[in-house]
Amino acid sequence: MNDLLIKFILSAGTLFIMFNIAGLLTWVERKQSAVMQDRIGANRASIFGMKAMGMFHALADVLKMLSKEEFIPEGANKFLFNIAPYLSVTFALVGFAAIPIGGELVLNGHSIQLQAANLNIALIFIFAMMSMGVYGVVLAGFSSNNNYAFLGGMRGAAQMIAYEITMGAAIMGVIMVFNTIDMQALDRAQGAYMLGGWLPKWGIFVQPLSFLLFFTAATAETKRTPFDLPEGESEIIGYFVEYSGMKFGMFFLADLVETVLVAALMATLFFGGWQVPYLHADGFYFPWGGHMAMANLPVVILGVLSFFFKVALFIWFLMAVRWTLPRFRYDQLMNLGWKILLPISLINIAVTAVVITLLGR
Amino acid sequence: MENLDKYFDPKGPFAALRVSQMKRSWKQSNRRELNWWENTYLPMLISGIYLTSKHFFYNVTFHILHLFGIAKGTKGAVTYQYPEMPRPLSSRLRTRHRLTKREDGSPRCVACMMCETVCPARCIEITAAEHPDPNIEKYPSEFILDLGKCVYCGFCVEVCPEDAIRMDTGNLKIAEYSRDSMIYDKKRLMEE
Ligand code: SF4
Ligand code: SF4
Numbered sequence: 001m002n003d004l005l006i007k008f009i010l011s012a013g014t015l016f017i018m019f020n021i022a023g024l025l026t027w028v029e030r031k032q033s034a035v036m037q038d039r040i041g042a043n044r045a046s047i048f049g050m051k052a053m054g055m056f057h058a059l060a061d062v063l064k065m066l067s068k069e070e071f072i073p074e075g076a077n078k079f080l081f082n083i084a085p086y087l088s089v090t091f092a093l094v095g096f097a098a099i100p101i102g103g104e105l106v107l108n109g110h111s112i113q114l115q116a117a118n119l120n121i122a123l124i125f126i127f128a129m130m131s132m133g134v135y136g137v138v139l140a141g142f143s144s145n146n147n148y149a150f151l152g153g154m155r156g157a158a159q160m161i162a163y164e165i166t167m168g169a170a171i172m173g174v175i176m177v178f179n180t181i182d183m184q185a186l187d188r189a190q191g192a193y194m195l196g197g198w199l200p201k202w203g204i205f206v207q208p209l210s211f212l213l214f215f216t217a218a219t220a221e222t223k224r225t226p227f228d229l230p231e232g233e234s235e236i237i238g239y240f241v242e243y244s245g246m247k248f249g250m251f252f253l254a255d256l257v258e259t260v261l262v263a264a265l266m267a268t269l270f271f272g273g274w275q276v277p278y279l280h281a282d283g284f285y286f287p288w289g290g291h292m293a294m295a296n297l298p299v300v301i302l303g304v305l306s307f308f309f310k311v312a313l314f315i316w317f318l319m320a321v322r323w324t325l326p327r328f329r330y331d332q333l334m335n336l337g338w339k340i341l342l343p344i345s346l347i348n349i350a351v352t353a354v355v356i357t358l359l360g361r
Numbered sequence: 362m363e364n365l366d367k368y369f370d371p372k373g374p375f376a377a378l379r380v381s382q383m384k385r386s387w388k389q390s391n392r393r394e395l396n397w398w399e400n401t402y403l404p405m406l407i408s409g410i411y412l413t414s415k416h417f418f419y420n421v422t423f424h425i426l427h428l429f430g431i432a433k434g435t436k437g438a439v440t441y442q443y444p445e446m447p448r449p450l451s452s453r454l455r456t457r458h459r460l461t462k463r464e465d466g467s468p469r470c471v472a473c474m475m476c477e478t479v480c481p482a483r484c485i486e487i488t489a490a491e492h493p494d495p496n497i498e499k500y501p502s503e504f505i506l507d508l509g510k511c512v513y514c515g516f517c518v519e520v521c522p523e524d525a526i527r528m529d530t531g532n533l534k535i536a537e538y539s540r541d542s543m544i545y546d547k548k549r550l551m552e553e
Binding site for chain 2: 032034035036037038039040320321323324325
């Protein structure tokens with residue numbers, strides 16, 4: 001019973017936090033793009049004269065979308081049409097269940113892993129859920145009875161399949177080095193140190209190429225601007241061209257949730273997740289010889305903060321990329337995916353395997 | 362320029378001609394083959410992100426300083442908050458017309474019809490009447506200017522011998538809900 005309650009609180013908390021980060025991203029996106037372009041950004045929506053730097057625009061958006069007419073085109077497959085946005089959002093959200101947001105918390109003698117679902121195949125679970133996300137895209141395009149939506153759906157399917165493979169192959173390097181697919185164990189393994197205890201053994205330091213590949217493929221997976229061909233606002237208006245109201249809002253939300261998920265994945269796989277450099281389970285051990293003892297609770301809190309700091313950093317970077325780079329042409333996108341990224345990631349696997357064998361682990 | 366066969370068949374008809382054309386056009390457009398490093402897309406990617414991030418951090422720094430009331434003189438954005446803070450207008454900008462007045466408040470216009478004649482959009486319509494002062498001779502009993510037709514060329518201002526019509530109100534907000542309310546009569550032109 002107690003375990004069940006803890007699990008419930010954990011999963012509800014994770015869902016709540018991630019949902020809110022995704023909602024906040026609409027504000028972040030507006031403001032960051034504005035500041036990058038020397039503008040101010042949305043700042044007019046106010047509640048009782050309070051503007052809170054335009055933060056209420058997110059609320060105003062939701063209200064607008066909820067109160068809009070819901071339109072289902074003639075000849076659409078109603079069931080698939082209605083279910084597609086839910087699939088998109090759900091599969092994006094479920095992935096968070098397996099992401100560890102913190103280390104091991106000891107409460108009254110109970111040991112709690114700060115991870116909603118403590119799966120030992122967490123990585124594969126997340127990848128499976130991310131791949132399922134393509135169903136939302138394809139079904140939306142397929143069921144709208146609109147050629148443009150269909151085109152967007154097809155593009156989305158082709159792109160996501162192409163980049164999923166690269167993403168999986170890029171991650172192989174990390175799995176081989178740390179020898180696990182359990183996210184919590186992966187994080188713990190990244191608490192080791194190299195170069196005489198100076199350099200944390202994070203994924204980025206042992207597998208830099210793998211990080212670059214994963215970053216590119218994951219950006220493509222979020223379907224945002226350098227890779228936004230399924231949406232293609234300027235020419236085909238994408239797989240959700242027929243959606244209106246909150247259903248469109250859900251596709252929009254799914255994109256943002258995926259951005260958070262990808263940022264969390266990058267933080268976990270390559271930047272040590274909740275690891276803080278030189279912080280061990282009982283305090284800091286500095287490589288120059290100092291030791292600062294700490295209780296379990298502050299260590300865990302520091303870990304959680306460090307995880308969210310890393311996630312925020314990656315979200316910032318993903319946004320910067322999204323507002324800087326122009327879109328690829330479709331053939332360039334396919335060339336990049338199949339002819340460049342995939343071979344490099346396969347070579348990366350081979351080289352990693354050889355090096356690991358030579359070093360004898 | 363080496364591998365032209367990427368662009369067309371070098372053994373096909375008129376190949377020599379096309380090669381020479383191509384060389385000329387490439388020379389004119391300063392185009393060249395990208396080298397290997399440029400083809401990786403990385404240098405442009407990095408320089409692009411560097412540029413936008415530079416703007417981001419510069420602006421964010423000043424936005425944060427402004428919160429504490431420091432460095433108000435340096436702007437973090439080029440935005441003018443329009444309705445509250447209109448953009449400064451050049452004094453030469455042609456804005457909505459007005460009819461200038463004599464000291465007693467009557468229009469300076471002598472109804473010479475010069476502006477009505479020169480107006481390319483034919484949007485001025487003047488009804489002349491006799492002025493009690495024989496030195497002035499005429500005055501407009503009605504002066505109608507249809508801003509819906511006006512093209513803001515400024516000819517009416519230039520041609521007026523009496524400096525009676527000017528375009529210096531600084532008013533750009535002439536949008537209305539109907540065409541009729543964009544027709545300005547003498548009263549509106551003198552008072553608004
Ligand atoms: S600005 Fe040009 S178009 Fe407008 S009233 Fe004067 S002469 Fe006519
Ligand atoms: S040109 Fe000047 S004086 Fe003549 S009718 Fe027009 S406004 Fe009046």
